[in-house]
Amino acid sequence: MLKYIVKRLLLLIPVLFGISLFVFLVLHLFTADPAAMMLGQHATAEQVAALREELGFNKPLYVQFGIFLSQIVQGDFGRSLMTRAPVTDELLTRFPATVELAVAAMLIATVVGVTIGVISAVKQYSIFDYLSMVGALLGVSMPIFWLGLMLIILFSVTLGWLPVSGRIAVGMEPTAITHFYLLDSLLTGNWEAFKSALSHLILPAVALASYSMAIIARMTRSTMLEVIRQDYIRTARSKGLAESVVVFKHALRNALIPVTTVIGLQMGSLLGGAVLTETVFSWPGIGSFIVNAILAGDFPVVQGGVIMVATIFVVVNLIVDILYAYLDPRIKYS
C-alpha cells in the first residue's frame, strides 16, 4: 500500500509539469501579444514595451518557460495586475472559501444522492422512484448558474429566507483559525457568525451540489438494483433478516464501491461548477476571482489560478484513488 502511494505521488510530478507547460503554451501561443492584451486597447506602445520587458515576454519562449517553472516551484506566480499583490497570496486567501463551498456541496450531493438512490432502488417503480428520477434528469440538464438564479429569486427575493450573495454578513467574520467560517465560528463559539455563515452557504452549496447529486442518485439506484437481485441478498432475506439490515448492511455496502468512484469523479465537475456558482452568488473564492481576472485581462492571475485549480483537481483524484484502493481490497496496487 505504501509503495503504491509513493509511486502515485512520484507520478504526480510529470503531470504537474505537464499542466504547467500546457497552461504556459496555451496562454503564450494563442495570444499574439500578452502584454498588449493585459494593458487593453488604450495603452501606448511604450507602456506595452515596458510591461513586456518587466514580465520577460521578449525573451525566447523556452527561456520564459524555464524562468516561469523555477518561479512556480517556489510558489511564485508573479503579481496580479489588478491588485498588484502576489498571485499566490491572492489565491491562498480565497482558497478556504472555495474549499468550504465545495466540501459543503459534496456532502449534500453524497448524502442526499445516496439516500435518494437507495430509496428509489428499494421502491422501484413507485411514485418516489419516478419523481426522483425526473428530478435527477433535471439535475443533469439544468445549467447550475440558472438554478442558482432561480434559487435566489425563490428563497431570497420572494420568500426572503436566505441572503442573496456573499459568504457572511458584513462585519460578522469570526476570528480566523482555519479560515473556514463555519468551523471558525463553531470553534470560537460565535453563534451569530455561525448562523450567518450557514445561511449564506446553503443556496450556493445546493446549486453546486445539484449536478453531482443527480449523478450519484442515478448511479446508486442502478448499482443497488443490480446488487439487490443477487443470490446472497435472497439468502439474507430467506434466513429472516430484517429488511433494513439486508438493504443497508448487505446491499448498500457492496453497491457503494462503484458509487465511490463516481463521487470521486464528481470532484472535477464540482471544481468547474464552483467557478460558475461563485460568480452567481458573489462568493469570494478562487473561481469568481479567476473569472474576474479573465474579464480584466489579468494574465498572471489566470495563469496561476488555472494551474492551482488543476493541481487541486489532480491531488483530489489521487486521494480518491488511494481511498478507493483501500476500500476495495480487490484492486491491485500495481
Added chain:
Amino acid sequence: MSQAQVSVQVNEPVEQVYSPAADFWRRLRKNKLAMVSLVFLLALTMVAVFAPYVAPYDPYLSDMPKALQGPSSEHLLGNDELGRDILSRIIYGARISLRVGLIAVGIALSAGMVLGSTAGYYGGRLDNIIMRLMDIMLAFPSILLAIALMAVLGRGVENAIIAIGIVSIPEYARIVRGSVLSVKENEYVQAACAIGNNDWQIIFRHILPNVMAPVIVRATLGISTAILETSALGFLGLGVVPPYAEWGTMLGSGRGYMFNAPHLVFFPGIAITLTVMAFNLLGDGLRDALDPRLRR
C-alpha cells in the same frame, strides 16, 4: 402426411429476421422518451433553420417603451431590458446553441477519433505520448479550460466552438482508444491485414465502423454538455458578442434585472434545460437501442 406438415408449420415460432439498422430503429422507437426528444430536437432544428420566418419579431429590434415588460398576448415571453422580444431571441438563440453544440462535438469527435485510433492501433510510445497529453487535458475541469481558452482566443461564436471542441477531445480519444484496443484483436482485422490492406484502410474500413456505437452515444450526450458549456461561457460574458441572441448571454445580461423582471432569466434557462434534457434522453435511448447489454 399433409396434416403433419401443417402442424409442424404451426408449432414453429415465426422468427422474423431484422437487419441491424431496422433492429436498432425498432428498439429506439419503443423508447417513448427518446422518441419525444427526437421529435422535439427535429422541431427545434427546423425552428432554428427557419428562424426568420418563425420568429414573431426582429430579435435585435429594440422597443424601449416595452422594456422589461412581462409576458403578454403580444409578446408571449415578454420583453428584455431593451424591449426586444424574448421569444424571438430564444428562437434565434437556438441557432447558436445547436450550431456550437454540433460543430464543437464534430471537431472533438474527429480529433478524438484520429488520436484515439492512432494510440490504440499503434500502441507503444505513440500511444503513451498521445494518452499522457490527453491525461493532462483531463486534469483541468473542462469548463475552466474552456474559459481560459476563450480568454486568449477572444469572444465570438467561432472561438466558443473551438474552445469547447478542444476541451472535449480527450473524452473521445479515450473511448475510441479503448474500443480500438479490443476490436483490433479480432480475426477479421488480422485477415484484413493478411490480404495486404494498409494501416489506414484497416483503421477506417475495418476497425472504426465497429467502435462507433459507444462513440455515437457519447457524442449525443456530448452535445448536451457542449450546449451547457456554451451557455456558461455566454453567462460569464465570454461567449458570443452582443447583440447576438444566445441563451447563456441572455441569462447573463438579464441577471441584473432579475429582481423586478424574473422572466428575463427564467425563459432562456428553460430553453437550455429542455434542449439539454432532450439530448440526454436521446443519448440514453441510443445507448439502449445500439447495445442492449449496456442497458442499466
